[in-house]
Amino acid sequence: SARVSKMHITLGQTGLLPLFKHAMFSSTMVSRGKPFPDLFLHAATTMGFAPADSIVIEDSVAGTQAGIAAGMRVFSYHADPFSDPNGLAAAGGILFDDMRELAGLVPIH
CATH class of the missing domain: 3.40.50.1000 (HAD superfamily/HAD-like)
Known part of the structure; x- marks a missing residue:
């Protein structure tokens, strides 16, 4: 449900962002x-x-x-x-x- 900008921060800090960059979905999209x-x-x-x-x-x-x-x-x-x-x-x-x-x-x- 988080905003995509928050996902960039949390996934970026863990090094996982490249794995999920193409597949991030937020409640702001629906x-x-x-x-x-x-x-x-x-x-x-x-x-x-x-x-x-x-x-x-x-x-x-x-x-x-x-x-x-x-x-x-x-x-x-x-x-x-x-x-x-x-x-x-x-x-x-x-x-x-x-x-x-x-x-x-x-x-x-």
């Missing part, structure tokens, strides 16, 4: 933000993927709701002490609490 699915649907359409062939990695209940509403598989990260694991699960997310686990959870064909 009329409705999370929990509506608009942002995820816009990203999938722009990148040429069907929602059912897309995944979402989220850390918020609203984002998890948005991904599920978009018809995508949602992996919900809950290691942050301020996260709401029960809310994430109730929203339909597949919970995980260690980013190192993610590669094993995401089906790659």
Whole structure:
């Protein structure tokens, strides 16, 4: 949901910006933000993927709701002490609490 300018800063500081420069999407690009699915649907359409062939990695209940509403598989990260694991699960997310686990959870064909 962050502005693209913020993504440039955070991804730039980590050295990841070149990997994501072509695929940054913000709630400023759609009329409705999370929990509506608009942002995820816009990203999938722009990148040429069907929602059912897309995944979402989220850390918020609203984002998890948005991904599920978009018809995508949602992996919900809950290691942050301020996260709401029960809310994430109730929203339909597949919970995980260690980013190192993610590669094993995401089906790659």
